[in-house]
Amino acid sequence: MFWSTFGTLQIIASWADLKGISFFWQPVSGYAFGILTTLLSFFWFFATDSHVAPNPTARTGEQLVFSALGLLLAAAITFIISSIVKFRMTDDLAHYSDEHYNGISAFRKMTFFQAIKHQTRNKGRDN
Numbered sequence: 084m085f086w087s088t089f090g091t092l093q094i095i096a097s098w099a100d101l102k103g104i105s106f107f108w109q110p111v112s113g114y115a116f117g118i119l120t121t122l123l124s125f126f127w128f129f130a131t132d133s134h135v136a137p138n139p140t141a142r143t144g145e146q147l148v149f150s151a152l153g154l155l156l157a158a159a160i161t162f163i164i165s166s167i168v169k170f171r172m173t174d175d176l177a178h179y180s181d182e183h184y185n186g187i188s189a190f191r192k193m194t195f196f197q198a199i200k201h202q203t204r205n206k207g208r209d210n
Contacts, residue, residue: 084153086127090120092161096190103190103198104165162195169194 096105097113107113189198 084150085157086124087121088154088157089161090117090122090124092157093117093120096165101187101190103169103192103194104161106161106165106168166194166196170196 093105093107093113094117095101097107097110097117100110102108105113107116189201193201
């Protein structure tokens with residue numbers, strides 16, 4: 084679940100022009116990495132016998148927990164790596180207004196950690 088989510092997040096970042104969570108400066112590289120990672124994860128999953136359970140209902144809770152952990156870990160690592168790779172994406176966050184870069188659209192111009200910094204800075208101004 085981790086690798087397929089990891090690759091899918093890069094495909095989505097390239098498609099939606101979310102430069103702040105992409106590892107790459109060019110969308111083509113993001114597509115290539117995402118497609119390759121996702122396809123390799125599916126190949127790895129189906130090439131092994133680990134997906135075949137003798138009693139499928141006995142492991143449902145365990146599978147749910149590990150799938151959720153894989154998804155959360157892939158998102159967290161995506162945010163960390165993209166923030167490290169693109170830490171100089173923008174120098175001045177003060178000129179970004181909240182109405183234009185609220186929610187996921189913030190990732191078009193800033194990384195995850197820059198968005199957190201921007202939000203906490205603006206929260207302090209409101210008080």
